[in-house]
Amino acid sequence: MHTIARITVLTLALGLSACAVQRPEPTTSLPPIPPSQPGPTPSTSPTPGKSIPAKPAKPVPRTSASFAPPPGGNSHWDQKLGVYVLDDQTNTFYRQRTYYRWNNGWSRAVSPNGPWEDTNIHGVPPGLGKKFGQ
Helix, strand or coil: CHHHHHHHHHHHHHHHHHHHHCCCCCCCCCCCCCCCCCCCCCCCCCCCCCCCCCCCCCCCCCCCCCCCCCCCCCEEEECCCCEEEECCCCCEEEECCEEEEECCCEEEECCCCCCCEEECHHHCCHHHHHHCCC
């Protein structure tokens, strides 16, 4: 038992002595920071002859994080309307396995080719009802 204790104490002593023997690395002196001076206040109005570049438009998301796109059709997600807009069919939309079509009134179907059944503003997603209110 004494042998194990002696080995442990010696190991700890050697390990700790290695920390005490190391010298710190020399630090390089950095140049002093110049004192800050108040500068001229920037103008918020554009200078004549100089145009302010326009911010690039954000790319339109092609898909929704919450709703799956329509199967087999070219479409893009419209955030304001909250539906997919079919690119190849005018005023035809898709959300949650249902197609919606505006043609002087609302109709809906489970296929983009119909058969279409008439519905009212309460049978379409809220964004569509706001845009094409009846």
